[in-house]
Amino acid sequence: MADFGDMLRAAGDFGLFQKILLIAIWIPFLLLSFIFASVIFVESDPERHCNTDWILGAGPNLTEEEQLNLTVPREPDGSLSRCLMYAPVNWTLDSIRQYGLNHTTACRDGWVYDQTLYQATIVTDFDLVCDKANVVEVAQTVLGAGILIGSLLFGPLGESFGRRRTIQIPVLFLFIFTLTGGLSPNYYLYLASQFGAGVGYGGSRMNAIVLMTEWIGITKRSMGACGSQWSGAAGLACMAGIIYLIRDWRLAQLVMAAPMGLVAVYIWFIPESARWLLDRGRTEEAKELILKAAAINRRTVPESLFEKIAVNKTVEKGGIRVLITSPVLRKSFLILTLSWFAVNLTFNCLSFNVGKFGLDIFLTQMLFGLTELPAHLLCFWLLELAGRKLSLMFTLLVGGLVCLSILAVPAGNAIAVTVLAILARILMILGSSICSVYIQELFPTSSRHTAAGLGGLATRVAGLLAPSLNLLAVYHYSIPISVFSSITLVGGALIFLLPETRGRELADSTAQAEVQSDGPKMEKGRRSITDEHTAVITSSKL
CATH class of the missing domain: 1.20.1250.20 (MFS general substrate transporter like domains)
Structure with missing residues (x-):
C-alpha cells in the first residue's frame, strides 16, 4: 500500500x-x-500640555513660554501639568498678569503634543491621555x-x-x-x-x-x-x-x-x-x-x-x-x-x-x-x-x-x-x-x-x-x-x-499518530498488523 x-x-x-x-x-x-x-x-504618557490658545485673543504677541506660564499650572516638581489648565476668563492681558488665574479645569480644547519622537501616534490623534x-x-x-x-x-x-x-x-x-x-x-x-x-x-x-x-x-x-x-x-x-x-x-x-x-x-x-x-x-x-x-x-x-x-x-x-x-x-x-x-x-x-x-x-x-x-x-x-x-x-x-x-x-x-x-x-x-x-x-x-x-x-x-x-x-x-x-x-x-518525531513521515491516520506517540515497540507491533492486513487485501484482489 x-x-x-x-x-x-x-x-x-x-x-x-x-x-x-x-x-x-x-x-x-x-x-x-x-x-x-x-x-x-x-x-503611555507622551510629553504634552493643554491647548491654551484662548489667551492669544487677549495677548496675540505672547511667547510660548509666557503663554504656558500664565495658563498652565505647575506640578510639585515644577513641571507643567499634563492634564490641567487654568479656566479661560474674559479678562484683559494686564488683568491676568496682575491677578493671575487660580481656577483649574481639565483640558477643554485638546492638547499640544511633543513631536520629538513621533509626528503622530494613535495616542495623539485620538487624545488617549489623562x-x-x-x-x-x-x-x-x-x-x-x-x-x-x-x-x-x-x-x-x-x-x-x-x-x-x-x-x-x-x-x-x-x-x-x-x-x-x-x-x-x-x-x-x-x-x-x-x-x-x-x-x-x-x-x-x-x-x-x-x-x-x-x-x-x-x-x-x-x-x-x-x-x-x-x-x-x-x-x-x-x-x-x-x-x-x-x-x-x-x-x-x-x-x-x-x-x-x-x-x-x-x-x-x-x-x-x-x-x-x-x-x-x-x-x-x-x-x-x-x-x-x-x-x-x-x-x-x-x-x-x-x-x-x-x-x-x-x-x-x-x-x-x-x-x-x-x-x-x-x-x-x-x-x-x-x-x-x-x-x-x-x-x-x-x-x-x-x-x-x-x-x-x-x-x-x-x-x-x-x-x-x-x-x-x-x-x-x-x-x-x-x-x-x-x-x-x-x-x-x-x-x-x-x-x-x-x-x-x-x-x-x-x-x-x-x-x-x-x-x-x-x-x-x-x-x-x-x-x-x-x-x-x-x-x-x-x-x-x-x-x-x-x-x-x-x-x-x-x-x-x-x-x-x-x-x-x-x-x-x-x-x-x-x-x-x-x-x-x-x-x-x-x-x-512527549515522543520524538524527527525523521518520521507525517501520519495520515489516527492509528499511525497513536503508534508514533506510544513508542517504537507499539509501532513495531502495529506495523506488523498493518502489513498482515495489507497482505490480506492484496491476496483478495488477486
Missing part, C-alpha cells in the same frame, strides 16, 4: 515546486509583523482578541474546506483592515480595524505553515515553520526602519498595506494540499496536483502509486473529536498546547514592553528583529541535529531562567535588561517555531489542521492576556516576569513526556 510520502518522494519532496510555494507564502509572513505597527506607535490613558491597552487587547478569533474560526475550517481557502480569505482580511485602520477617523473604527486585521493574522499564519509542511518531505519539513519565522523576523526589522523614517502611524499603515494588496491578488493561485485531498478521498484532484508538482520538479510519478492509493485509501473522520477521544493524542495535545501558550505569553509580554526597557524604542525594536534572523537559521539546524523534544525542552527551560534573571538586574541598568530581554525573546521565538513543527508531526492529516489551529488559539489567548499581565507591574514590577517565567518552566518540564 502506497502512502502520500511515497508519491511525494517520487514527485520531489523539496524541488522547485516546493521552493516557489515557500517563497509565495513567506512574503505574507514578512508583512504579518506590520499589523503591529500602529500598536508600537504608543506612548482620563482616557487606560484605553491604550485596549488596542493591544482587541488585536489579540481578533487573532484569537481568527485561529478559532479558520483553524478547524481547514479540515473541511482545505488549507488553501483558509489562507486566502484571511489574507484579504489583512489587506482590507490594515488599509481601513490607517484611514480610521476615530478610535472606535480603529479598534474595529485592529480586530479585523487580527482575525486575518490568526487565520492565515498557522494555516500557511500547515500547507507548506504537507508539501515538504521529511528532511526539509521544518523549513516551512522556521523559514516563516525567519521571514516574520525580517518583517519586524523592516517595520522598525519604516516607522523610524515615517514617524506617522497613519502613513506607515498605508505604506504597509500596499504590498499586502499584491499578496491578496496572487494568493488565489497557490495550490491546495494534495495530502489533504487524498485524506478527503478526492484522489483525482490530488493526482493532478502531484503530477503538476512532479512536472515542475522534472520528476516522474509511477502510475502504480496512484492505483494503490485509489484501492486502499478510505476517508477518515477527524477534527477535534479525535483530539478528545484518543488518550494518547489528548495527552500530547494538552502538553504541547500549554508549552506553546507559555512561549507566546512570555514573547508578547516582552514585545509589548519594548518601550520600557530604557533604550531607544527604534533601536530596541530593530534589535528584536535582527537578532531573530540568525536564530531561525539556528532553529532549522537544531531541529535536525537534536530533534524536536530536546530542542523544545532546552529553549523553554533556559528561556524561563533568563527571564527570571531580569529580576536580579539592578534598577536603571537598561543595557543589561535589554540584552536579557532580547535573549529570552530569541529563545521564545525558537520555541514557537519548534512548537509549530512539532504539533503537525504529532497528529494525523484528518486532525492536523484542527490541532494546529487550536494550538495557535492558545497562543492567541496568551497574546490577549499579555497586556493585562503586564498591567500587574503597577503593584510590583516583578509580578509579570515571575508569572510568565514560571509557566514557561513548567511547560518545558512537561515536554519530557
Whole structure:
C-alpha cells in the first residue's frame, strides 16, 4: 500500500515546486509583523500640555513660554501639568498678569503634543491621555482578541474546506483592515480595524505553515515553520526602519498595506494540499496536483502509486473529536498546547514592553528583529541535529531562567535588561517555531489542521492576556516576569513526556499518530498488523 510520502518522494519532496510555494507564502509572513505597527506607535504618557490658545485673543504677541506660564499650572516638581489648565476668563492681558488665574479645569480644547519622537501616534490623534490613558491597552487587547478569533474560526475550517481557502480569505482580511485602520477617523473604527486585521493574522499564519509542511518531505519539513519565522523576523526589522523614517502611524499603515494588496491578488493561485485531498478521498484532484508538482520538479510519478492509493485509501473522520477521544493524542495535545501558550505569553509580554526597557524604542525594536534572523537559521539546524523534544525542552527551560534573571538586574541598568530581554525573546521565538513543527508531526492529516489551529488559539489567548499581565507591574514590577517565567518552566518540564518525531513521515491516520506517540515497540507491533492486513487485501484482489 502506497502512502502520500511515497508519491511525494517520487514527485520531489523539496524541488522547485516546493521552493516557489515557500517563497509565495513567506512574503505574507514578512508583512504579518506590520499589523503591529500602529500598536508600537504608543506612548503611555507622551510629553504634552493643554491647548491654551484662548489667551492669544487677549495677548496675540505672547511667547510660548509666557503663554504656558500664565495658563498652565505647575506640578510639585515644577513641571507643567499634563492634564490641567487654568479656566479661560474674559479678562484683559494686564488683568491676568496682575491677578493671575487660580481656577483649574481639565483640558477643554485638546492638547499640544511633543513631536520629538513621533509626528503622530494613535495616542495623539485620538487624545488617549489623562482620563482616557487606560484605553491604550485596549488596542493591544482587541488585536489579540481578533487573532484569537481568527485561529478559532479558520483553524478547524481547514479540515473541511482545505488549507488553501483558509489562507486566502484571511489574507484579504489583512489587506482590507490594515488599509481601513490607517484611514480610521476615530478610535472606535480603529479598534474595529485592529480586530479585523487580527482575525486575518490568526487565520492565515498557522494555516500557511500547515500547507507548506504537507508539501515538504521529511528532511526539509521544518523549513516551512522556521523559514516563516525567519521571514516574520525580517518583517519586524523592516517595520522598525519604516516607522523610524515615517514617524506617522497613519502613513506607515498605508505604506504597509500596499504590498499586502499584491499578496491578496496572487494568493488565489497557490495550490491546495494534495495530502489533504487524498485524506478527503478526492484522489483525482490530488493526482493532478502531484503530477503538476512532479512536472515542475522534472520528476516522474509511477502510475502504480496512484492505483494503490485509489484501492486502499478510505476517508477518515477527524477534527477535534479525535483530539478528545484518543488518550494518547489528548495527552500530547494538552502538553504541547500549554508549552506553546507559555512561549507566546512570555514573547508578547516582552514585545509589548519594548518601550520600557530604557533604550531607544527604534533601536530596541530593530534589535528584536535582527537578532531573530540568525536564530531561525539556528532553529532549522537544531531541529535536525537534536530533534524536536530536546530542542523544545532546552529553549523553554533556559528561556524561563533568563527571564527570571531580569529580576536580579539592578534598577536603571537598561543595557543589561535589554540584552536579557532580547535573549529570552530569541529563545521564545525558537520555541514557537519548534512548537509549530512539532504539533503537525504529532497528529494525523484528518486532525492536523484542527490541532494546529487550536494550538495557535492558545497562543492567541496568551497574546490577549499579555497586556493585562503586564498591567500587574503597577503593584510590583516583578509580578509579570515571575508569572510568565514560571509557566514557561513548567511547560518545558512537561515536554519530557512527549515522543520524538524527527525523521518520521507525517501520519495520515489516527492509528499511525497513536503508534508514533506510544513508542517504537507499539509501532513495531502495529506495523506488523498493518502489513498482515495489507497482505490480506492484496491476496483478495488477486
